[in-house]
Amino acid sequence: MGTDANIPAFVINLDRDIARWQDISGALTRLEVPFERIPAIDAKKRMTLIRRVIRRDFQFAPANRAMKAGEIGCYLSHIAALKRIVRKNLPAAIIFEDDAAFDVRFPQFYRHDLPRFLMTSDIVKFEGIHYVHTSKSGVSLIKGEAAQLVVPLKPALGSAAYAVTRTGAIKLIKALSVADRPLDHKLVYYDRHGIDFAETQPFLVRQADYDSSIELRNLDAPPLQPAERLRREVASVGRGAKRIAYVARLLIKRRLLGAKSPSAA
Structure with missing residues (x-):
């Protein structure tokens, strides 16, 4: 995959969201940017059918x-987009949610940076939502014209804009086979799905100011019991160790690939 490639996009859009489309x-x-619409699955209207076809608790x-x-519908819609990439045998593609809004630097990123980034990582995320527990920087892999590609130890959430290679799509479909958390959590947990993952700094896409199609999450959950809090802290340390090992492996692989490339000779 060279530079200046026209990487196609798939846009997830509910039938009722005409203005967004x-x-x-x-x-x-x-x-x-060449694009194709993916009709989003409206789980609010089709939950009975979904539970009949997919016999598991969400x-x-x-x-x-x-x-x-809404989270279930979003999750299943992304799987549909990933399957479209595989069926069309595309080397790479972008998946957008229909509330994506573009930075002025996006054309430069799309034409020149993204094709290079996808040669390094099977998932390139270029939209994200930061919280107090997420990283705003990471280990740099490539410096592009409009952004650099980094691997954060605590990735941003959000799934409004990311690109995948065909290999990444195949692996993500497998990783998403059990719907046990929102799509954006599954997408960024590279220590669990084991797919080469990176995100851009800065993000070149943001979520536009529409009302959310996904119900607001419960912010009034009861406080955690001491035992559960301790369990989560231990799990967080374990995830951190796995992510550090992952980043080290990715850097070693990148160095080895660079050593084998003709330009390094």
């Missing part, structure tokens, strides 16, 4: 709650 389709047309275990209908 008009906005993002117009933006992508102006940006000269429980967000770490938060001790059931997944919301």
